[in-house]
Amino acid sequence: MMQSGVRRVILRGSVGLVAAISLMGCGLLGGSSPASNGSDVVTNLQAAAAAGQVTVSWTAPASVPADSYYAISSSPQNPKGTIMVHNQTSYVVTGLTRGTKYTFTVTSWDGTTWGPWSAWTTYVTVS
Numbered sequence: 434m435m436q437s438g439v440r441r442v443i444l445r446g447s448v449g450l451v452a453a454i455s456l457m458g459c460g461l462l463g464g465s466s467p468a469s470n471g472s473d474v475v476t477n478l479q480a481a482a483a484a485g486q487v488t489v490s491w492t493a494p495a496s497v498p499a500d501s502y503y504a505i506s507s508s509p510q511n512p513k514g515t516i517m518v519h520n521q522t523s524y525v526v527t528g529l530t531r532g533t534k535y536t537f538t539v540t541s542w543d544g545t546t547w548g549p550w551s552a553w554t555t556y557v558t559v560s
Contacts, residue, residue, distance in 0.1 A: 473497060473548035475539045482535075482557040489537045490523035494548060502542040507535050508553070529559045 477492040489505055505516045505524055512528045529535060534556040541548045 473541060473543055475503070475541055475548070475551040478537065478539055478551045478554050480535070480537050480554040480557045482559050484560050485529055485531055486525055486527045487529060487535055487537070487557055487559060488523060488525050489539065489554070491539050491551065493522050494541055494543075497541045497543045497548070501544070504540050504542075504547070505537060506539075506550070507537045509533065509535065511535065531559050534558050 473494045473496045475491045475494060477490075479490050481488045481490075487507075491503075493501065493503075500520060503518050503522070503524075505518065505526065507526065511526050513526065516524065516526065518524050526535075526537075535558075536553045536556045538550045538553050540550045
């Protein structure tokens with residue numbers, strides 16, 4: 434059973450427990466995100482809905498190395514919780530409820546800290 438206020442996180446890649454600890458310390462699992470000068474913000478975030486899923490895509494910040502991680506969150510929360518991806522700038526979020534409107538936000542890891550969350554996408558309705 435999860436404690437109140439704690440999000441379920443799926444980790445993809447080889448960072449395992451280290452990433453989970455980093456998430457706890459950077460605000461993804463509570464708390465606040467680190468300060469930013471704006472150059473490390475994910476841009477061009479888009480969401481395209483299909484049958485039971487949404488494809489989320491974005492442009493990586495110039496300050497983030499090619500070997501990087503991204504966290505994807507949605508409202509309402511998708512069944513998978515906050516999703517971690519490695520070395521990719523798009524992800525298909527599956528298992529979503531048909532007829533529900535979702536919006537998404539993404540943050541990036543530059544190898545040292547997490548950047549701020551991006552602006553939210555416009556709402557998309559899952560068919």
